[in-house]
Amino acid sequence: xxxxxxxALRHTMRSSRLDALLITHLPHVRYLxxxxxxxxxxxxxxxxxxxxxxxxxxxxxxxxxxxxxxIVVHGPLGMALLRRxxxxxxxxxxxxxxxxxxxxxxxxxxxxxxxxxxxxxxLVDDLISVKSDEEIAAIRAAAKITDKVFSxxxxxxxxxxxxxxxxxxxxxxxxxLGAEGxxxxxxxxxxxxxxxxxxxxxxxxxxxxxxxTLDFGCVVDGYCSDxxxxxxxxxxxxxxxxxxxxxxxxxxxxxMAVRAGVPARAVDAISRAVLKQRKLHRWFRHSLGxxxxxxxxxxxxxxxxxxxxxxxxQVVTVEPGVxxxxxGGVRIEDDVVVTRSGVELLTHSSKDLIVL
Amino acid sequence: xxxxxxxALRHTMRSSRLDALLITHLPHVRYLxxxxxxxxxxxxxxxxxxxxxxxxxxxxxxxxxxxxxxIVVHGPLGMALLRRxxxxxxxxxxxxxxxxxxxxxxxxxxxxxxxxxxxxxxLVDDLISVKSDEEIAAIRAAAKITDKVFSxxxxxxxxxxxxxxxxxxxxxxxxxLGAEGxxxxxxxxxxxxxxxxxxxxxxxxxxxxxxxTLDFGCVVDGYCSDxxxxxxxxxxxxxxxxxxxxxxxxxxxxxMAVRAGVPARAVDAISRAVLKQRKLHRWFRHSLGxxxxxxxxxxxxxxxxxxxxxxxxQVVTVEPGVxxxxxGGVRIEDDVVVTRSGVELLTHSSKDLIVL
Numbered sequence: 001x002x003x004x005x006x007x008a009l010r011h012t013m014r015s016s017r018l019d020a021l022l023i024t025h026l027p028h029v030r031y032l033x034x035x036x037x038x039x040x041x042x043x044x045x046x047x048x049x050x051x052x053x054x055x056x057x058x059x060x061x062x063x064x065x066x067x068x069x070x071i072v073v074h075g076p077l078g079m080a081l082l083r084r085x086x087x088x089x090x091x092x093x094x095x096x097x098x099x100x101x102x103x104x105x106x107x108x109x110x111x112x113x114x115x116x117x118x119x120x121x122x123l124v125d126d127l128i129s130v131k132s133d134e135e136i137a138a139i140r141a142a143a144k145i146t147d148k149v150f151s152x153x154x155x156x157x158x159x160x161x162x163x164x165x166x167x168x169x170x171x172x173x174x175x176x177l178g179a180e181g182x183x184x185x186x187x188x189x190x191x192x193x194x195x196x197x198x199x200x201x202x203x204x205x206x207x208x209x210x211x212x213t214l215d216f217g218c219v220v221d222g223y224c225s226d227x228x229x230x231x232x233x234x235x236x237x238x239x240x241x242x243x244x245x246x247x248x249x250x251x252x253x254x255x256m257a258v259r260a261g262v263p264a265r266a267v268d269a270i271s272r273a274v275l276k277q278r279k280l281h282r283w284f285r286h287s288l289g290x291x292x293x294x295x296x297x298x299x300x301x302x303x304x305x306x307x308x309x310x311x312x313x314q315v316v317t318v319e320p321g322v323x324x325x326x327x328g329g330v331r332i333e334d335d336v337v338v339t340r341s342g343v344e345l346l347t348h349s350s351k352d353l354i355v356l
Numbered sequence: 357x358x359x360x361x362x363x364a365l366r367h368t369m370r371s372s373r374l375d376a377l378l379i380t381h382l383p384h385v386r387y388l389x390x391x392x393x394x395x396x397x398x399x400x401x402x403x404x405x406x407x408x409x410x411x412x413x414x415x416x417x418x419x420x421x422x423x424x425x426x427i428v429v430h431g432p433l434g435m436a437l438l439r440r441x442x443x444x445x446x447x448x449x450x451x452x453x454x455x456x457x458x459x460x461x462x463x464x465x466x467x468x469x470x471x472x473x474x475x476x477x478x479l480v481d482d483l484i485s486v487k488s489d490e491e492i493a494a495i496r497a498a499a500k501i502t503d504k505v506f507s508x509x510x511x512x513x514x515x516x517x518x519x520x521x522x523x524x525x526x527x528x529x530x531x532x533l534g535a536e537g538x539x540x541x542x543x544x545x546x547x548x549x550x551x552x553x554x555x556x557x558x559x560x561x562x563x564x565x566x567x568x569t570l571d572f573g574c575v576v577d578g579y580c581s582d583x584x585x586x587x588x589x590x591x592x593x594x595x596x597x598x599x600x601x602x603x604x605x606x607x608x609x610x611x612m613a614v615r616a617g618v619p620a621r622a623v624d625a626i627s628r629a630v631l632k633q634r635k636l637h638r639w640f641r642h643s644l645g646x647x648x649x650x651x652x653x654x655x656x657x658x659x660x661x662x663x664x665x666x667x668x669x670q671v672v673t674v675e676p677g678v679x680x681x682x683x684g685g686v687r688i689e690d691d692v693v694v695t696r697s698g699v700e701l702l703t704h705s706s707k708d709l710i711v712l
Binding site for chain 1: 392393394410411412413414415416430453454455456457458459460461462475477520521523524525527528531532534536537541551552553554555556641642661679681
């Protein structure tokens, strides 16, 4: 499985005249080697793939990795990999400029003073953004668990519960349904706290007449789901109702606009325009969506100034929101596969306003 | 509360002739400003503290931060902070070399070409390692929840359960007892999987005659606990029993050696020597412990080549382990406050071998 990925990178290395790639970003190392430990780096050349980790993972790395030569060492892994490599003194090595600290880079340069270092920003990010059927299946399985937990939640969530207890239930139920864990700390934001897009759950209790934003996802086979629904606890104000309708219209318009070949910023613009018609756009203060995979936030970015073009096989979120300080917030988010003709929806929970 | 911390840094800035510090590591930003969002940076001068974040956190940052001037922007925060600062053209700015990527650093340099940049490795890390009474109280509260979950767990854990289900229960119960979340993904490693120090829980079921390593912790007021116990499911082999006794002896010896003024590597050496007497040291392949606070891994490092000296008020873990491939593993870990005379124990769960 990792074979095709490595060949794609080797092809780019040849056309960019790079002798090696040093990959230090953990999700990328996992993508290229299959290793899921918390300390790793890999070095790819035309003829070899080396993976470095530390002794805590000595046994695990042998279980997980079959297509790389493994070194197990204490201390900086990039330096260890470079020392083992048989690269020439003036080798050209690509590295991820925004994933290597200046301190680590100084160390790397000291190991190999003659090396010509080249930034390869976005190279692995672009490759990883287009998913194989197997990867999509993992995200689909994660989304299915998230959907199931949401449908269960409608049965037990009620006024009087604390936000933090709702988080505990969501997290528990995702794991019990087979998830490896949460894709991120679940967000449960009720009432005026819904106006905080990334609110931490608190001991605040849910109250009748409030809306509750529920944003959660889980991990299956290393891949993430990420879904948001906003539900009403009993009768809500006309203002909240019209916010909900606006966000839903924006979300559906965004979904309809997703298709391979479309600029990501055009999709963002379409959703934003729907909110503008209703004079709510200034309360939509984040981007429309993002790629989804081993990481919760990957390329492409669906944002006003994004330079990305949607590609077949990418998995992205579409998640407009409106956040009115002192009033409340609404966000609705689905995960979709980008196809040639539009999208395949991976999250299926209802988006009609649910009044509990 | 953050005032004392800022004054300590300003004192160092004066003696190092730095005009400003640019802090980009999120736990450090939280420590200095109180802001808990996932995107932030701050700039400290003798007369001011600026905090930058993005519009998702516009409301939250106003709630959490009272002692800094706030800027809310899209895009790279370090650049935005530097543009707002009134620093002279040849200002000397300290930054965390191992926390700023080469790509970000190039951006920073392009904003202020005349700046003299100075690495301040370890400056905030050392400051943050010594805890106030308030911080210790938070870790104590987190440890109390972890202890309580362990005592409950002894009632319900049993052969036939899947490792992953034990993780789900631990995580759920920590949250229900008031934790903000897990300090890290709980480790539940049974039987031969106990030989993987950082094993992810799997669908493997616990079996009679096995040992199970349980390593978990939670977050209270932003501070982490981190405890490990290894328990036996029914009668275990003499080999496993002697491994347990050896690790316990090593752990107790390590605890006894902790005291303000002692080199951290000396504590590691004492625990390691106990295992050496029993010819098990080659299966203890990680460091003895680490600082604990806002992050699960902070300074000091209790490791063979550590240059740290233990200081009063630091909170550290002491966690030797023995991992025999194909046989199993044992690890025992407590959290302690370093005092002038020894330690204050924060985790209180029994370390006698528990046979369930």
